[in-house]
């Protein structure tokens with residue numbers, strides 16, 4: 001085997017052109033990098049004028065007045081920027097730090113994309129050429145980044161779901177979820193921090209708007225509101241998952257409407273009044289002891305429903321709550337106890353029949369059901385699709401998610417079985433017609449707040465109401 005040494009090259013007179021081309025190549029690379037950096041800096045200067053203009057001013061001063069004046073200007077500008085960040089952090093964040101963070105994160109995703117895909121087995125080899133899924137639009141928000149990816153042929157959503165946990169470790173974030181909104185596309189939601197990690201205390205609600213009842217906070221940091229006026233709602237979760245807090249948050253939210261008389265609470269508490277007894281001053285009906293009481297309540301709700309339907313037929317397609325004809329919210333704490341667990345099968349069957357009547361016909365006439373369920377059993381699954389709003393809190397098994405919330409809910413990233421024990425009140429909201437579940441946390445309602453709600457929004461006595469009407 002022949003081997004040519006550098007000395008040999010030199011002796012053969014070939015070193016001249018090689019060295020020259022090496023120098024030329026190095027110069028070319030250097031110039032290219034310099035131009036790229038200069039362009040990059042120019043682009044950043046355009047993107048962040050609030051930083052580039054002060055820097056330009058300092059440079060201008062240095063050029064015309066010397067370095068002492070320039071140093072003074074630079075110090076004054078730095079103090080100005082620091083004061084801005086301290087005095088008005090929100091505008092500083094919006095104009096500078098959040099935008100820099102977003103740029104940096106985007107750059108990091110793009111730079112490491114091919115490598116991460118290869119490391120996680122998400123590239124496909126074709127004729128020894130690796131095909132890398134194309135990273136499309138990246139949206140950076142305060143707590144979540146959303147990456148749109150064009151999958152390589154042959155891949156399915158489950159390939160990405162299987163790698164979600166590994167990607168979360170690789171990016172060092174709490175979680176990554178994958179969903180496919182369109183054929184060939186996968187959307188990765190990267191949760192970079194968790195605004196729902198800490199309990200969120202109930203804050204005062206003084207609205208009687210039954211279309212936007214405050215219930216907690218969404219993971220984007222917005223207020224989570226629930227449309228109760230014309231929607232039945234099911235809350236499912238294991239014991240201790242915070243079902244009570246969702247119901248209490250809503251009761252607190254509709255308290256003003258209850259006090260005002262445009263909404264009535266008809267409550268079934270099979271735990272003997274343990275859960276809701278403290279706020280019975282708000283309730284028009286309260287069934288907490290005998291199964292027969294609960295059934296009577298449901299029969300009456302069905303009667304109201306039939307009366308209203310008769311009256312509204314041909315006049316209005318949707319009921320508007322008024323004091324004369326309020327919205328009736330039938331609250332059922334533990335739905336399954338009404339049907340499957342009844343000792344008397346006949347009562348159970350009648351309860352199931354009444355429930356499905358109210359669930360299928362109540363919305364249009366202002367009779368809605370707000371129910372909690374612990375065990376997504378067969379009986380509950382039968383009602384599930386009649387609840388347009390379903391909330392899944394922590395569950396013990398992955399299979400329960402689809403049983404409680406509907407087929408495909410878990411695949412659409414309602415990961416109720418992955419909610420940690422230490423986060424009661426955290427869950428996923430599924431609305432009929434919505435593209436994907438929203439992660440939320442219900443307010444934590446303390447015993448003192450319940451006492452306060454019970455006193456503040458207690459139903460007025462008929463005399464008090466009459467006096468109030470006379471005043472108006």
Ligand SMILES: Nc1ncnc2c1ncn2[C@@H]1O[C@H](COP(=O)(O)OP(=O)(O)OP(=O)(O)O)[C@@H](O)[C@H]1O
Pocket residue numbers: 199200237238239240241242243244245246374424425426441442443444445
């Ligand atoms: N939104 C919340 N934020 C913080 N802590 C909460 C929240 N909801 C509930 N908790 C805590 O978790 C505990 C259990 O909550 P809760 O009783 O509401 O659960 P549950 O699902 O109704 O349980 P069960 O089915 O046994 O009645 C509460 O005592 C409270 O300390």
